[in-house]
Amino acid sequence: xxxxxxxxxxxxxxxxxxxxxxxxxxxxxxxxMQVFASLKDGNVVLDGPVGCHVMPAVAVINYTxxxxxxxxxxxxxxxxxEVTIAGTLPVLKEKVARANVPGRQVFIVSTPVSELxxxxxxxxxxxxxxxxxxxxxxxxxxxxxxxxxxxxxxLWQNRDHFVRPESAGPVPACARPSVNIVxxxxxxxxxxxxxxxxxxxxxxxxxxxxxVYPFEASSxxxxxxxxxxxxxxxxxxxxxxxxxxVGLPTFYAPFGLEDTTTFVTDLGAALGLEAEAAAFxxxxxxxxxxxxxxxxxxxxxxxxxxxxxxxxxPPSYKDGLExxxxxxxxxxxxxxxxxxxxQSAPSEDVRAALCDASPSPMLIFGSINERMIIAQEKLxxxxxxxxxxxxxxxxxxxxxxxxxxxxxWLLQIVCEILFDTLxxxxxxxxxxxxxxxxxxxxxxxxxxxxxxxxxxxQNSVIAWTDDAKxxxxxxxxRVPFFVRVSVTKKLRAEAEKLARERGGPxxxxxxxxxxxxxxxx
Amino acid sequence: xxxxxxxxxxAFGAIRNLLRMEDAMPIVISSGDGCMYGHTFxxxxxxxxxxxxxxxxxxxxxxxxxxxxxxxxxxxxxxEKHQPSLIPICSLCVSDTVGLPFELLPKQxxxxxxxxxPLPAYSVHTHAKAKDIVVDSLVWRLPSQRKARAGVNLIGxxxxxxxxxxxxxxxxxxxxxxxxxxxPRWADYVAMVDGSLNAPLHPFYSExxxxxxxxxxxxFVEGAPVGISGTYSWIKSVGEALKLNxxxxxxxxxxxxxxVEAAIADYPLNGLTxxxxxxxxxxxxxxxxxxxxxxxxxxxxxxxxxxPLAREEEAWLRERGCTVLYGANFDNxxxxxxxxxxxxxxxxxxxxxxxxxxxxPSIYYTNAMATRSLMFAEGASDVLSLVxxxxxxxxxxxxxxxxxxxxxxxxxxxxxxxxxxxxxEHLLANAAVAPHEAAVPIAATER
Numbered sequence: 009x010x011x012x013x014x015x016x017x018x019x020x021x022x023x024x025x026x027x028x029x030x031x032x033x034x035x036x037x038x039x040x041m042q043v044f045a046s047l048k049d050g051n052v053v054l055d056g057p058v059g060c061h062v063m064p065a066v067a068v069i070n071y072t073x074x075x076x077x078x079x080x081x082x083x084x085x086x087x088x089x090e091v092t093i094a095g096t097l098p099v100l101k102e103k104v105a106r107a108n109v110p111g112r113q114v115f116i117v118s119t120p121v122s123e124l125x126x127x128x129x130x131x132x133x134x135x136x137x138x139x140x141x142x143x144x145x146x147x148x149x150x151x152x153x154x155x156x157x158x159x160x161x162x163l164w165q166n167r168d169h170f171v172r173p174e175s176a177g178p179v180p181a182c183a184r185p186s187v188n189i190v191x192x193x194x195x196x197x198x199x200x201x202x203x204x205x206x207x208x209x210x211x212x213x214x215x216x217x218x219x220v221y222p223f224e225a226s227s228x229x230x231x232x233x234x235x236x237x238x239x240x241x242x243x244x245x246x247x248x249x250x251x252x253x254v255g256l257p258t259f260y261a262p263f264g265l266e267d268t269t270t271f272v273t274d275l276g277a278a279l280g281l282e283a284e285a286a287a288f289x290x291x292x293x294x295x296x297x298x299x300x301x302x303x304x305x306x307x308x309x310x311x312x313x314x315x316x317x318x319x320x321x322p323p324s325y326k327d328g329l330e331x332x333x334x335x336x337x338x339x340x341x342x343x344x345x346x347x348x349x350x351q352s353a354p355s356e357d358v359r360a361a362l363c364d365a366s367p368s369p370m371l372i373f374g375s376i377n378e379r380m381i382i383a384q385e386k387l388x389x390x391x392x393x394x395x396x397x398x399x400x401x402x403x404x405x406x407x408x409x410x411x412x413x414x415x416x417w418l419l420q421i422v423c424e425i426l427f428d429t430l431x432x433x434x435x436x437x438x439x440x441x442x443x444x445x446x447x448x449x450x451x452x453x454x455x456x457x458x459x460x461x462x463x464x465x466q467n468s469v470i471a472w473t474d475d476a477k478x479x480x481x482x483x484x485x486r487v488p489f490f491v492r493v494s495v496t497k498k499l500r501a502e503a504e505k506l507a508r509e510r511g512g513p514x515x516x517x518x519x520x521x522x523x524x525x526x527x528x529x
Numbered sequence: 530x531x532x533x534x535x536x537x538x539x540a541f542g543a544i545r546n547l548l549r550m551e552d553a554m555p556i557v558i559s560s561g562d563g564c565m566y567g568h569t570f571x572x573x574x575x576x577x578x579x580x581x582x583x584x585x586x587x588x589x590x591x592x593x594x595x596x597x598x599x600x601x602x603x604x605x606x607x608x609e610k611h612q613p614s615l616i617p618i619c620s621l622c623v624s625d626t627v628g629l630p631f632e633l634l635p636k637q638x639x640x641x642x643x644x645x646x647p648l649p650a651y652s653v654h655t656h657a658k659a660k661d662i663v664v665d666s667l668v669w670r671l672p673s674q675r676k677a678r679a680g681v682n683l684i685g686x687x688x689x690x691x692x693x694x695x696x697x698x699x700x701x702x703x704x705x706x707x708x709x710x711x712x713p714r715w716a717d718y719v720a721m722v723d724g725s726l727n728a729p730l731h732p733f734y735s736e737x738x739x740x741x742x743x744x745x746x747x748x749f750v751e752g753a754p755v756g757i758s759g760t761y762s763w764i765k766s767v768g769e770a771l772k773l774n775x776x777x778x779x780x781x782x783x784x785x786x787x788x789v790e791a792a793i794a795d796y797p798l799n800g801l802t803x804x805x806x807x808x809x810x811x812x813x814x815x816x817x818x819x820x821x822x823x824x825x826x827x828x829x830x831x832x833x834x835x836x837p838l839a840r841e842e843e844a845w846l847r848e849r850g851c852t853v854l855y856g857a858n859f860d861n862x863x864x865x866x867x868x869x870x871x872x873x874x875x876x877x878x879x880x881x882x883x884x885x886x887x888x889x890p891s892i893y894y895t896n897a898m899a900t901r902s903l904m905f906a907e908g909a910s911d912v913l914s915l916v917x918x919x920x921x922x923x924x925x926x927x928x929x930x931x932x933x934x935x936x937x938x939x940x941x942x943x944x945x946x947x948x949x950x951x952x953x954e955h956l957l958a959n960a961a962v963a964p965h966e967a968a969v970p971i972a973a974t975e976r
Contacts, residue, residue, distance in 0.1 A: 024587040026599050028565060029580045030573075035563030057622060057651035059538025063567035066878060067537045071574060076882030077859075088652040091626055120561040121622045121651065124591070147561045148588040148623075355580070376573045383578055397570040 019157040019246060020350045021150055030355045030377045032347040032397065033322075034195070036145035037119045038064045039155030039246075042194040043163075044115040044143070045078050046222040051107040053140075054083040055096050055127055056119030061085075064195075071399035072195045082107065086121060096127040104129075104140050111173055113227040114140035120147045138171040153322070153348055156193055156246035160222070163230050164250050172228035179232065185279035186218035188233050190251055191242035193222060197325070197396050199242065204405035205413045206240060206261055209268075212292070213276050214284040221250075238278045242410075243324040245348060261410040263328030264336045265300070268412050292412050300416045308423045309337070315426060316342040316367055320358055320374040321395040323349055325409060329373055329394065332415060333422065342369045347395060362387060368486045371425050388487055390425045433491035433498075470504040471513040479516055483523045499523065537571065537808075540621050540648040542656030543663045544568060545576045546686075546711040547646070552614035553715065554607050558600065559583040560623035582607070586623065597629045608638035614715035616643045617666075625649035642715065644670055654856075657733035657810035657833045660686075664710055664737040667718045673744050678725040680707030681767060682747075684737065685730035685811070688902035695754065695904070698764065701781045703773045726750065726770050732839035733810040751838050754785070755814040755903045756821045757793065758845075761786035788906035796913035798824035801920060802869055804884075806862045806876035807894035808832035813842045813853075814903050815875065815912065820849050822913055827869050830857030873920045887939045888930030890919045 022033055037054060041064060044050045054061050061083035069075050084090070084100040100116065107114045116129045129142035143162055145155050172179070187210055192199030203223065210217055218236035219225050233239075233250075238257045241247040251258045257278040262271035269289055276285025293301070303309070317339050319329045326346055334341040342365045345353035353361075359381050362372065372378050372389045376398030379391045393400050394409070408414035472480070480499060487495045502522050507514045547555040559565035569581055584590075584599040604616055618631065631645040646666045653659050664684060681699060683692055683706055696706040707724035708717050721727075727738045727749035738749040750770050754760040761782045768778030802825045805816050810833045816826045827850060833839070835855045843853050854861060862880040866887070874884040874891040875898070881891035897915060902908035930939035 022562075024562075024590070025585045026595075027603060028559065028583045028585050031559075031562060031565045031569050031583075033562060034566035035561040037561075038563040038566065058654075059540065059567075059622075059650040060563070063538040063541075063571070064563065068567055068570050070878060071570070077879045086651045087654075088649075091649075091651055120564060121626060123588075124623050124626055147563055148586070148591070151562055152566070380573065380578050380580075397566065397573065399570075399574045 019154050019248060021154045022348050022352045023350065024149070025354060030380070032352075032355075032375055032377055032395070034064065034068075034152040035120070036147035036150035036152065036155035037117055038195070039150075039152030039193075040115075040117045040143055040145040040159045041065065041078075041081060042152070043156050043159035043222055044117065045081050046193045047113070047225060047227050049111060049113050049226040049228070050080060050222075051109075051112045051114045052078075052081045053100065053103050053107050053114060053116050054081065054119055055086070055100050055116060055122040055129075056083050057086045057121060058083060060119040060121070069194060072197075072396055074401050074403050075194070078194070080112075083119075084122075091121060091125060095125070096122050097130070100127075100129065108140055111175070113138060113170060116140055116142045118143070118145045118147060123148050137169055139169075141166060141169065151348065152195070153245040156191075157249050160190065160247055160250040161253060163222070163227065164233065164253050167230040167233075170227040170230055176226070176228065182216035182218055182235070184214060184216045185281060186216040186236045187275070187279070188218050188236045188239040188254070188256070189220045189242060190239055190247035191221075191223075193246075195396065196243065197394070197400075198402050198407060198409055199223075200403055201405045201408040201417075202242060202261060202410045202414070205408035205411035206242065208413070209272060209288075209411055210240075210275075212288040213272060213279070213281050214288075215275075215279050215281060237280075238275060240275070243322075244327075245322055245324060261324070263410055264332030264415050265297070265412070266336060267328070267331065268410075268415065296412045296416060300412075300419055303416075303419050303423060308426070311426055312338050312422075313340070315370045315422075316340040316365075317422075318343040318362060318365065318369040318372045318374070318378075318389070319394065320345045320347055320353070320372070320378050322347055325373075325394050328409065329418070332418065337419070337422070339422065342367065347375065359385070362389075366485055370429055371422065390429060392421060392425065429491055433487075433494045470507045472503075473513055473515045475516045476503075476514045476519045479519045480523070483519070537656065538564075538567060539650045539653040539655050539659050540619065541568060541571060542659035543646060543648050544572065544581075544619055544659075546660055546663050547617045547619065548572055548577045548579065548581070549711070549713060550615065550715065551713045553617060554582070554611060554613045554615075555617045555619055556582050556584075556600065556603060556607075557619045558596070558621055558624040558629070559586055560621045561586060564621060564623075591623070591627055596624070596627075597633075600629070601634060604634055604643055605638060608635075608641040608643070612639055613641055615667075616641055617663075618643065618645050619648050620645065622649050622651055642670060655733075655810075655832045655834065656808050657731070660711065660810075661734050661736045664718075664734060665740055667715075668721055668737065668741060669744070671719060671722050671745075673722075673746075675722045675745070678723055678747075680705045680724050681726045681728050681771075682707050682721045682724035683709040683728050683730060684734045685753075686711060686899070687730055687904070688908070691902050691904050691908070694902075694907070698754070698781060698785060698905070699767065702764065702768055702778045704767065704771055721745075721747075726767065728753075728767065729838060731809075731811045732813065732836050732842065733833050735836050735838045738838075751841060753811075753814055753903075754905055755908065756817040757786055757789050758821070759814070759817050760789050760905060785905060789909050792906040792909045793818075793822045793913065795910065796822050796917050798822040798913070798916070798920075801825070801872040802827065803916075804828050804865065804869070804871045804874045804876060804880075805894070806830040806857065806874075806880050807898070808877065809895060809899065811898075811903070812894070813839060813846065815898060816846055816851060817842070818903060818909055818912060819916070820846070820851070822909075825869075826851050828852050828854070828865050830854040830862050830865070832857060872923070873916065875916070875919075885926060886930060886933075888923075888927040890921075890923050890926045892919050 041052050044052045065081040066077040069078055084096055084103050086096055090096050090099055104114055133139040189206055219229050219232055233254045239251045239254055240259045241251050242261045244260055259275055262268040272285050272289055276282050319326050323346055326344055330341055330344050333339045343361045345358055362381055363385050368387050369389045373392050373394035375395040382389055382391055407417055484492055484496050503514045503518050506518050547553055565583055572581055584596050586596055590596050625647055634643055636643055644666055648659055681704055692706055692709045699705050708720035710717050722745055727747050729738050730753040741747045748770055750766040752763045754763040764782035803819050805812050812829055812831045816829050819826050829851050846853055859879045863883050871889050874889050875894050878893055881893055884891040901911050903912055931937050
């Protein structure tokens with residue numbers, strides 16, 4: 009795993025297909041807005057109709073970031089008049105003038121409609137520092153990640169444009185070797201916890217944070233990015249272009265024990281803090297990772313090899329979870345797919361793959377799209393969210409997927425879901441025990457003629473037709489291995505009970521009746 | 530200050546109703562990934578566990594005209610493979626601006642109807658308007674001739690048990706509910722031509738009922754059976770429109786009115802001041818109920834635009850000291866928090882966020898009200914008990930507001946470039962933000 013000074017690769021758009029179902033990424037205008045609005049002094053004016061503002065900055069943001077609405081975002085409120093006759097400039101100018109207050113840097117972001125009608129921002133004051141900047145989001149073509157990457161690069165290219173107000177005080181200087189953290193922005197899954205964990209690690213090896221960009225920065229902090237000794241890019245989906253231009257050694261947020269140890273060691277080396285990094289790893293083993301070690305040494309881990317999972321997520325999480333849960337913990341990966349970038353799998357492929365997977369994954373990490381597939385296809389898999397879209401609250405900072413704390417948290421999740429699956433398949437039911445209908449003596453008396461019945465009486469074994477057996481085997485194979493014994497017992501008991509009541513063998517109809525919830529397609 | 534009403538993408542009002550139809554397969558022609566992502570996100574949260582289809586769109590595809598070819602292929606394939614009753618084609622901003630030749634799509638394939646639903650959000654403006662467009666587009670497809678007609682068509686999303694209650698009351702005066710839209714099946718819309726009266730229960734279905742009057746000759750009555758006087762006058766209007774026995778109608782209307790009055794008496798809101806803001810379009814009905822229960826509602830804002838169907842309702846509210854603001858947006862609403870010392874806010878997400886910041890008990894209109902019945906006595910009790918319990922948690926809101934303020938006096942953080950107002954002093958003066966002791970629930974509520 010060559011993490012050290014890895015050459016940032018280019019960010020590549022998710023291909024636009026001829027048909028789209030259940031999209032898993034937003035477009036360029038959303039991505040750009042999420043970058044600029046993250047800046048403490050950023051005011052964003054979207055050049056579009058109200059929907060292009062309220063949908064991402066009020067409705068969706070409430071379920072991705074649990075923010076009631078983004079107060080520093082507005083739009084030009086295009087109406088028919090602007091779209092068909094007047095063009096967007098007059099209304100846009102008015103909105104920009106309102107947004108352009110002292111101490112705020114205005115960013116104008118195009119939307120699909122404004123791009124379609126060829127609207128752009130023209131102004132005579134573009135050389136004036138602090139004047140509004142126009143960003144072409146290329147929303148008709150670019151996805152949110154590409155737009156985030158381009159927006160961050162755009163900020164760097166305009167770093168001399170931004171004005172540091174006097175009220176901001178002197179430029180802070182870091183006493184110790186310092187690092188930049190690039191990403192997250194608004195709308196990045198689980199980023200609050202991931203960021204907290206990376207900051208904890210940086211502090212743990214005795215380094216300072218130079219700038220958390222853009223999430224904890226102002227526009228005028230952009231030029232300070234070059235003051236650090238290294239850059240950590242949180243997610244490989246965006247920020248690489250900025251990191252490359254800033255030109256410092258670049259690292260990506262790590263997943264799992266091995267990755268994290270390499271990350272800490274290499275980061276320490278880049279900052280001249282080798283000894284501190286080694287000491288941090290040593291102390292983590294006794295603190296944060298003590299829990300990991302205990303779980304690992306428990307029987308919990310015995311089930312890992314037979315608990316297949318599937319991962320459908322953008323590249324950072326998909327690769328990271330696969331490396332950690334697959335390679336390191338040894339959970340079989342029955343299916344994994346990217347949901348962003350050139351290799352992204354369309355929804356129909358994911359659906360087909362998850363339905364065909366045998367055994368069905370015990371657990372599927374994904375977005376609401378996968379959750380819907382589980383429900384619609386009646387898969388026996390459990391779901392855990394690892395990606396947007398899908399409404400979720402992830403503001404407590406104790407649920408990281410990255411770093412040592414992330415390794416512990418993910419291990420805990422997997423074990424809990426394992427237990428939950430077990431519980432759901434427990435063979436005894438909550439119903440009270442069946443009533444004894446006859447005294448033992450009577451049972452024995454009735455059984456006297458069992459031998460003479462030729463296998464047709466109450467003691468007989470119920471026969472299964474060949475079809476029924478085949479279907480039952482097929483069904484049971486789709487059940488996670490972990491609970492296959494319980495399910496087989498349950499299926500047999502229920503099927504034979506029905507057959508006995510109906511006075512025939514167990515046939516396909518009976519098996520189908522019982523296994524409706526597990527029926528293969 | 531915004532000029533237009535603030536609303537989640539207006540087109541979503543239409544998409545949600547179409548996605549809830551069991552025998553429809555809507556195609557949403559997205560304006561780009563951002564647009565599609567937003568609609569998918571909220572649809573899968575609020576509406577339905579089902580896929581949303583769109584042809585792919587990119588600048589190149591628009592330029593080449595391949596979007597329409599793909600759309601047409603999709604329509605034919607979906608109709609042949611799934612044979613739904615209806616394939617609504619929702620055309621959003623970009624496709625409607627580009628102007629796809631929708632008239633070249635087949636109108637029927639087998640039993641499947643293909644209906645174009647124009648939803649350019651920049652001219653639709655509100656959720657409510659988009660819902661009107663859906664009903665209108667679907668019903669406009671139906672032929673105009675029908676001889677025998679009976680019963681009342683209910684138009685507007687209501688609580689699931691409302692149509693049953695309405696039907697029960699209508700049967701007592703000699704009529705019944707014929708159909709209810711937006712409904713889950715195409716047949717619910719088709720049935721509208723069998724009715725003899727349209728009853729838009731929300732005022733924003735103005736275009737649908739106007740055009741149905743024109744094409745189908747169907748009359749309509751305004752309002753809904755909500756509140757004391759509202760319940761009485763709605764039953765009376767239906768009776769008159771259908772020329773039913775006046776004595777029977779009067780008796781039933783009075784009886785229902787008395788039941789509502791008795792229900793409301795259980796929840797006296799005397800002395801409390803409410804602010805109501807929403808984008809659903811049935812805000813009027815809630816305010817009527819609050820006022821009848823004794824509350825002051827000096828401010829009502831709705832994202833719906835002025836509307837002939839709401840005129841009577843609006844006059845009723847104005848007479849009782851309520852300022853009605855149409856086409857309202859977040860800035861208007863948040864600014865208006867300053868005008869009165871509010872005890873409780875039922876509003877949009879941003880408005881509630883600011884009200885909570887000041888320690889004012891608040892609930893989100895859409896989530897709280899769309900899940901409840903407002904009609905007749907049961908509806909009145911249901912809604913008023915929710916409002917009452919919200920108000921009574923004042924102490925909790927107050928405590929949290931103080932915790933998050935620097936000096937124990939809640940202040941608003943609404944300081945973006947929109948009007949920067951510090952209304953704390955004003956609110957303190959008006960006692961909307963109580964001094965340090967916890968708020969005491971009004972005595973009347975201690976039953």
